[in-house]
Amino acid sequence: MKESELIKKIIKIFNKTDRNIILGPGDDTAVLEMGDKNNFYLLTVDEMVENTHFILDFLKPEEVASKLVRMNVSDIYSMGKAKPCYCLVSGGLNYEKINDLWVSSFLKSLKKELDRFSIINIGGNLTKSKEIFFSMTLIGKIDKNKIIKRTGAKAGDFLCCIGNCGNSRAAVDIMTSKKRNDLNKIEEKILKSFIKPEIYVSEIRILSDYASAMIDNSDGLFRSAQILAEMNKIKIEMDFNELIKLCDINLVKWAYENKKDPVEYSLFGGEDYNPIFSVPPDKLVILSKKIKNIKVVGKIREGRGLKINGYYGKIKNFEHF
Amino acid sequence: MKESELIKKIIKIFNKTDRNIILGPGDDTAVLEMGDKNNFYLLTVDEMVENTHFILDFLKPEEVASKLVRMNVSDIYSMGKAKPCYCLVSGGLNYEKINDLWVSSFLKSLKKELDRFSIINIGGNLTKSKEIFFSMTLIGKIDKNKIIKRTGAKAGDFLCCIGNCGNSRAAVDIMTSKKRNDLNKIEEKILKSFIKPEIYVSEIRILSDYASAMIDNSDGLFRSAQILAEMNKIKIEMDFNELIKLCDINLVKWAYENKKDPVEYSLFGGEDYNPIFSVPPDKLVILSKKIKNIKVVGKIREGRGLKINGYYGKIKNFEHF
Numbered sequence: 001m002k003e004s005e006l007i008k009k010i011i012k013i014f015n016k017t018d019r020n021i022i023l024g025p026g027d028d029t030a031v032l033e034m035g036d037k038n039n040f041y042l043l044t045v046d047e048m049v050e051n052t053h054f055i056l057d058f059l060k061p062e063e064v065a066s067k068l069v070r071m072n073v074s075d076i077y078s079m080g081k082a083k084p085c086y087c088l089v090s091g092g093l094n095y096e097k098i099n100d101l102w103v104s105s106f107l108k109s110l111k112k113e114l115d116r117f118s119i120i121n122i123g124g125n126l127t128k129s130k131e132i133f134f135s136m137t138l139i140g141k142i143d144k145n146k147i148i149k150r151t152g153a154k155a156g157d158f159l160c161c162i163g164n165c166g167n168s169r170a171a172v173d174i175m176t177s178k179k180r181n182d183l184n185k186i187e188e189k190i191l192k193s194f195i196k197p198e199i200y201v202s203e204i205r206i207l208s209d210y211a212s213a214m215i216d217n218s219d220g221l222f223r224s225a226q227i228l229a230e231m232n233k234i235k236i237e238m239d240f241n242e243l244i245k246l247c248d249i250n251l252v253k254w255a256y257e258n259k260k261d262p263v264e265y266s267l268f269g270g271e272d273y274n275p276i277f278s279v280p281p282d283k284l285v286i287l288s289k290k291i292k293n294i295k296v297v298g299k300i301r302e303g304r305g306l307k308i309n310g311y312y313g314k315i316k317n318f319e320h321f
Numbered sequence: 322m323k324e325s326e327l328i329k330k331i332i333k334i335f336n337k338t339d340r341n342i343i344l345g346p347g348d349d350t351a352v353l354e355m356g357d358k359n360n361f362y363l364l365t366v367d368e369m370v371e372n373t374h375f376i377l378d379f380l381k382p383e384e385v386a387s388k389l390v391r392m393n394v395s396d397i398y399s400m401g402k403a404k405p406c407y408c409l410v411s412g413g414l415n416y417e418k419i420n421d422l423w424v425s426s427f428l429k430s431l432k433k434e435l436d437r438f439s440i441i442n443i444g445g446n447l448t449k450s451k452e453i454f455f456s457m458t459l460i461g462k463i464d465k466n467k468i469i470k471r472t473g474a475k476a477g478d479f480l481c482c483i484g485n486c487g488n489s490r491a492a493v494d495i496m497t498s499k500k501r502n503d504l505n506k507i508e509e510k511i512l513k514s515f516i517k518p519e520i521y522v523s524e525i526r527i528l529s530d531y532a533s534a535m536i537d538n539s540d541g542l543f544r545s546a547q548i549l550a551e552m553n554k555i556k557i558e559m560d561f562n563e564l565i566k567l568c569d570i571n572l573v574k575w576a577y578e579n580k581k582d583p584v585e586y587s588l589f590g591g592e593d594y595n596p597i598f599s600v601p602p603d604k605l606v607i608l609s610k611k612i613k614n615i616k617v618v619g620k621i622r623e624g625r626g627l628k629i630n631g632y633y634g635k636i637k638n639f640e641h642f
Binding site (some may be wrong): 003115135158 | 322324327328330331334335337338341342345350351355356357359362364365366367368373374407424428429432435442444445446447448449451452454455460493519640
């Protein structure tokens with residue numbers, strides 16, 4: 001079963017709800033009414049798994065920690081003007097592969113990253129595991145009137161994005177083909193986007209007042225747009241050749257050196273964690289004046305599905321398994 | 322670093338708190354004030370990891386699911402008259418080891434077990450992992466006046482327990498030494514305590530009005546008592562020979578057949594998930610009339626530490642790694 005099919009199956013099985021569940025399975029975070037007058041609570045979970053998300057010889061423990069925090073923080077902010085608050089962290093450790101120094105460096109960096117986003121650790125679990133993994137459950141809150149779901153996009157809206165896409169997928173290629181010490185400067189810069197993906201907190205605070213729907217880019221731009229098209233029953237059109245504007249200069253240099261198409265990396269990426277959102281045209285005019293690095297990536301029309309004009313290659317979706 | 326040392330280190334690093342954190346790292350669950358007038362929220366996380374908590378050839382997918390739910394539910398109930406509400410479930414899957422049928426059976430059983438405890442799934446995450454694992458974050462709630470912490474035990478109290486201890490550790494021995502098809506009836510019964518550990522919901526609802534402190538028995542009776550002694554700055558005394566009353570008849574039979582001491586299994590066990598709690602003498606008199614399967618396992622005195630009278634063997638604590 002493909003990941004997308006399995007997710008559909010899971011959503012179908014676990015369709016039970018109650019009046020306090022504002023959003024259940026199928027969005028970036030769950031949204032709960034927990035008795036607070038002004039806020040909903042947001043709950044999300046994400047993992048870093050050895051040999052899936054990181055290679056032990058390649059990433060430093062502090063890099064594993066920073067990525068773990070940011071992949072979860074991104075989910076919380078993808079609901080809009082939110083605030084991450086508390087986390088639970090589980091570790092599956094293997095002391096034949098790592099030592100006390102590794103664990104200490106991981107913990108120190110975890111603390112530093114949590115402090116950076118004002119998150120307090122409230123618990124977790126430790127277990128033995130042949131393959132090392134870390135799981136973080138992050139709890140955030142959001143003003144009840146400020147929530148932006150994956151649904152809400154309408155024909156006429158523009159599909160937009162903040163920042164660049166594709167570096168993380170290039171980083172995975174680099175990690176699986178080279179040793180850390182052999183990386184050149186460009187490769188190290190690309191890797192940095194993977195380890196410490198930027199969270200566009202101030203931009204999201206602004207765009208929350210204008211966006212009609214939002215998703216975080218963890219599945220790649222193509223898949224994210226597909227999800228938005230499906231959930232909103234709309235058609236999204238993009239022009240492949242225009243998407244070069246999503247490519248960071250380092251990605252472009254790396255791609256040409258390695259005979260790859262950088263736009264394919266931007267389109268199918270994965271784990272980039274920047275916000276992808278829809279905006280009505282009149283609001284886009286105002287928003288463009290308030291945020292500098294906003295990029296229009298597509299147009300939303302009546303219809304169904306995702307169309308990439310000018311792309312004749314294969315669909316290379318990012319699958320988590 | 323030993324597990325207990327690492328936990329101490331983690332508690333020291335993540336000592337930041339705020340006024341809404343009623344209990345942070347170091348108890349069975351985190352306890353949060355989230356704006357609800359009458360209830361605190363309880364948050365806990367636990368994992369089932371291949372080759373640590375289960376062997377794929379040995380346990381059926383529905384057994385992995387039931388254990389995953391119950392190990393978490395136990396944590397929520399160990400805070401007293403609580404109510405589990407919502408969960409997030411992450412799966413690290415390997416389709417080279419399992420197939421769609423395995424995943425479907427797991428999901429069906431997960432749904433059934435969640436329904437049994439009135440828990441609604443609100444989200445989760447899927448990832449690829451060489452070693453299969455499942456992580457569950459469980460959110461429960463509890464009346465603000467009904468919470469029972471690990472602290473609160475006083476000299477003069479009795480240490481008590483509901484149900485039997487030791488079967489889970491015996492089950493681990495069975496799983497690592499035999500094939501599933503070769504198990505005799507007694508071994509299958511012992512295994513059942515591991516797969517579907519009983520959650521003493523109705524007993525806990527009653528004893529919550531009498532207990533001074535409580536912990537769930539996931540670390541074994543010895544380690545649990547050690548934790549209570551340390552956290553409450555008290556001395557706990559048990560008589561080794563009296564602890565035979567904690568041994569299920571199947572454990573006794575299995576132990577003698579395999580030349581093991583069943584009492585050692587009860588004392589050092591691990592993953593039994595029954596409540597261990599302290600009660601003042603006058604309240605114990607009343608409580609004994611209300612709950613049938615209550616067992617006094619020790620006496621709490623002035624002083625420090627844990628003393629097992631009549632035991633001259635080695636300390637065989639259950640370590641999670």
